[in-house]
Amino acid sequence: MQIYCFFVEEEFQSQLLNNAVTELSRLPGVGRKTALRLALHLLRQDVTITDSLSRSLSELRHGIRYCAVCHNISETVVCPICASTTRDKSVVCVVENVKDVMLFENTGIFNGLYHVLGGVISPIDGIGPDKLEIDSLVERIKAGGVSEVILALGATMEGETTNFYIFRRLAGTDVKITQLARGVAVGNDIEYTDEITLGRSLRDRTLFNG
Amino acid sequence: MQIYCFFVEEEFQSQLLNNAVTELSRLPGVGRKTALRLALHLLRQDVTITDSLSRSLSELRHGIRYCAVCHNISETVVCPICASTTRDKSVVCVVENVKDVMLFENTGIFNGLYHVLGGVISPIDGIGPDKLEIDSLVERIKAGGVSEVILALGATMEGETTNFYIFRRLAGTDVKITQLARGVAVGNDIEYTDEITLGRSLRDRTLFNG
Numbered sequence: 001m002q003i004y005c006f007f008v009e010e011e012f013q014s015q016l017l018n019n020a021v022t023e024l025s026r027l028p029g030v031g032r033k034t035a036l037r038l039a040l041h042l043l044r045q046d047v048t049i050t051d052s053l054s055r056s057l058s059e060l061r062h063g064i065r066y067c068a069v070c071h072n073i074s075e076t077v078v079c080p081i082c083a084s085t086t087r088d089k090s091v092v093c094v095v096e097n098v099k100d101v102m103l104f105e106n107t108g109i110f111n112g113l114y115h116v117l118g119g120v121i122s123p124i125d126g127i128g129p130d131k132l133e134i135d136s137l138v139e140r141i142k143a144g145g146v147s148e149v150i151l152a153l154g155a156t157m158e159g160e161t162t163n164f165y166i167f168r169r170l171a172g173t174d175v176k177i178t179q180l181a182r183g184v185a186v187g188n189d190i191e192y193t194d195e196i197t198l199g200r201s202l203r204d205r206t207l208f209n210g
Numbered sequence: 211m212q213i214y215c216f217f218v219e220e221e222f223q224s225q226l227l228n229n230a231v232t233e234l235s236r237l238p239g240v241g242r243k244t245a246l247r248l249a250l251h252l253l254r255q256d257v258t259i260t261d262s263l264s265r266s267l268s269e270l271r272h273g274i275r276y277c278a279v280c281h282n283i284s285e286t287v288v289c290p291i292c293a294s295t296t297r298d299k300s301v302v303c304v305v306e307n308v309k310d311v312m313l314f315e316n317t318g319i320f321n322g323l324y325h326v327l328g329g330v331i332s333p334i335d336g337i338g339p340d341k342l343e344i345d346s347l348v349e350r351i352k353a354g355g356v357s358e359v360i361l362a363l364g365a366t367m368e369g370e371t372t373n374f375y376i377f378r379r380l381a382g383t384d385v386k387i388t389q390l391a392r393g394v395a396v397g398n399d400i401e402y403t404d405e406i407t408l409g410r411s412l413r414d415r416t417l418f419n420g
Contacts, residue, residue: 002242002378006294011281011351012312013284013289013290013291014274014283014285016266016269016270016273016274016285017270017274017283019265019266019269019270020267020269020270021261022266023259023262023266023267024263024267026259026263027248027251027252027263028247028248028251029247034239035240036309036312038237038238038311039267039270040307040308040309041237041238042237042267042270043270043271043274043283043308047271047272049233049236050267050270050271051235051268051271052233052235052266053236053267054231054264054265054268055233055264056226056229056232056233056234056250057230057233057249057263057264058260058261058264059226059229059255060226060227060230060249060252060253060256060260061232061260061261062257063226063228064224064253072221073224073226073227073253074223074224075225075226078287079223080223081223081379096324097250098250098253099246099247102222125323135395165308180273189223205287
């Protein structure tokens with residue numbers, strides 16, 4: 001493996017190309033072949049394209065900070081969602097990551113605040129509760145003003161474990177704890193829905209309003 | 211379409227994230243979704259990862275030049291292949307682009323020099339012979355010292371057109387002009403080989419050496 005990598009790296013006679021390909025191939029889903037294609041593409045384009053890309057990545061990484069309240073990405077100490085005066089501060093939606101905030105915002109039906117955990121509990125990946133923003137969530141709830149916590153983590157084993165851990169941690173408080181409905185995905189056929197989901201969707205059936 | 215793009219761009223509350231996603235999505239095969247995934251990945255990684263990536267791309271684009279002889283990428287005026295004293299300078303392999311040089315070098319069986327055209331003639335894409343390094347190839351051959359030109363372009367209509375154009379341009383010279391063998395690809399079944407290729411492979415059959 002070491003020898004193979006060495007060979008592959010040697011094939012570019014340019015150290016500059018080698019460096020660029022090595023750095024590009026650190027990106028998720030980008031192997032050395034794709035990295036080479038990207039690098040050669042940039043070489044064919046106007047120099048301003050590479051300059052803008054390079055500058056924007058550097059500015060992103062150095063300029064972005066995380067909201068002191070919800071840990072969403074932000075360019076200010078407190079993010080626009082937490083700082084908003086029109087949002088319902090009594091409902092906190094607990095999500096795994098920054099992207100989930102975007103997804104829920106895009107639904108356009110949630111007007112509360114968020115709390116970004118930064119992951120889910122996953123002992124196999126060495127991620128315990130201490131690596132997540134769970135302590136800060138508990139503090140935030142105990143500080144008062146929140147009446148409902150929506151657990152909006154994935155319906156995976158890790159997500160359910162994290163849900164249950166947070167539920168236990170918030171046991172002493174009088175906050176209402178809810179979770180996302182489980183059921184048949186909109187647009188999905190019954191035939192392709194697994195039995196556990198079907199069971200949940202049957203148990204948690206809702207009134208049909210015609 | 212305009213409205214949709216606007217909406218998608220608006221969904222990130224951070225201008226820094228917007229910029230990075232926009233620049234990343236200019237890369238070939240990278241849409242806004244992938245660009246967002248890459249940007250968020252970089253945000254989760256150590257700051258040195260982004261710094262190295264950003265720097266290496268900038269150094270690549272600003273530092274790479276093209277060999278004055280063969281137009282392959284190079285960090286020096288003449289590339290290591292052209293400058294080599296052990297390579298056979300009497301054979302010039304004409305290829306479409308920089309990547310093809312790497313591919314032929316990886317075969318390990320070619321010891322001549324290259325000439326990188328920078329593309330193939332494609333009227334539909336507005337690429338005429340004047341946009342390619344064909345004049346410089348003709349000059350190079352006419353300067354003498356080359357006994358064979360190998361046309362190593364793709365077996366496509368554009369490749370064949372370019373082959374024929376170069377053949378015509380070199381008509382006055384006494385250089386031998388060859389092209390890559392057409393035939394059944396190694397590892398391929400006869401069943402999945404098209405008729406034109408099969409015909410060529412039959413016509414150009416070689417002696418079986420057991």
